[in-house]
């Protein structure tokens with residue numbers, strides 16, 4: 159979740175968006191010689207395009223790991239979601255229900271398919287979709303629900319699946335923050351109808367840029383291949399006859415992943431269990447320690463959830479219980495003391511003019527965000543719980559290989575910065 163901007167060079171401005179080692183508290187190196195060797199070997203073999211052996215192996219490993227019948231790699235998480243939505247038949251005139259506090263790429267692909275995002279509120283103690291509000295937002299036009307396992311915490315999938323069963327609306331799980339997370343023993347991404355992951359450079363499994371879409375649903379999978387896997391050949395892993403005459407060119411769109419990225423992700427995936435274990439232990443120690451700091455508390459984790467990926471470390475700040483210290487000031491105090499803390503890196507989506515006011519996406523007053531087509535926009539107050547959460551959430555550093563005592567050091571800073579408040 160880091161963005162290093164190079165503003166001083168005379169050449170083009172650049173940015174590198176990979177996961178970062180957090181100062182002196184963390185020993186983690188995201189990339190080792192193993193990833194370098196994999197990329198070098200693949201380059202020497204000129205294994206640089208197509209459904210190469212490394213790509214095919216990765217997809218096989220992914221489906222066995224997640225426990226779905228199908229999985230296909232794509233260029234990024236955004237195209238994984240595009241493929242998932244297209245797979246489920248999301249199109250013009252449809253609605254997709256999505257939490258208001260997610261990264262814009264969770265829902266943008268549905269928008270570009272012509273569907274209208276219908277946002278719902280969250281549970282402010284988890285930052286995850288509120289299944290009751292989600293249910294209220296379902297209409298006869300709803301084609302899909304997007305459940306986002308934000309920051310590596312896992313949605314209340316029993317409640318979501320119950321609504322899905324009752325209404326017949328399928329669920330896409332956006333697992334971009336939650337690699338390896340589980341719900342009641344099942345891998346996230348296999349609980350709903352289609353799972354989508356980002357393998358972008360700052361994620362727990364990085365391809366640099368990459369993504370995966372996985373499902374048990376033959377039609378969703380074949381449609382995902384139709385829309386983004388030009389030259390995916392029937393008989394490799396396309397299984398039905400329904401779209402056979404359209405193959406191998408499909409719809410002529412290409413979201414195929416770069417094999418080098420998938421090679422790197424192959425190595426990263428092997429390291430994930432250890433990474434998750436270390437992050438989990440660090441989160442647990444800090445979260446347990448929060449009990450001793452009035453005004454801070456951990457996010458709730460639903461029953462049966464095993465978090466994974468740990469893309470961000472949100473905790474809840476209560477200014478009242480901290481002598482009236484506003485959350486933004488508390489974060490400043492943490493930063494002054496050298497802790498890499500922040501307010502939410504994501505806006506609530508109704509804070510963006512795109513969704514607040516709407517936009518003529520397809521020009522000539524067409525498209526799901528046009529007043530002419532009935533879009534009414536959003537305003538402050540529409541999502542009270544998400545608005546509250548945005549104001550009172552503090553993000554702590556995610557340490558991946560903490561030095562001994564790092565969690566206690568973080569707690570010490572949290573305690574010191576809270577002291578003398580009010």
Ligand SMILES: Cc1ncc(COP(=O)(O)O)c(C=O)c1O
Nearest residue numbers: 234235236261263264334356358
């Ligand atoms: C929740 C969520 N969904 C989707 C995406 C899109 O993934 P990508 O950047 O690989 O396109 C991201 C990226 O950070 C994300 O955080």
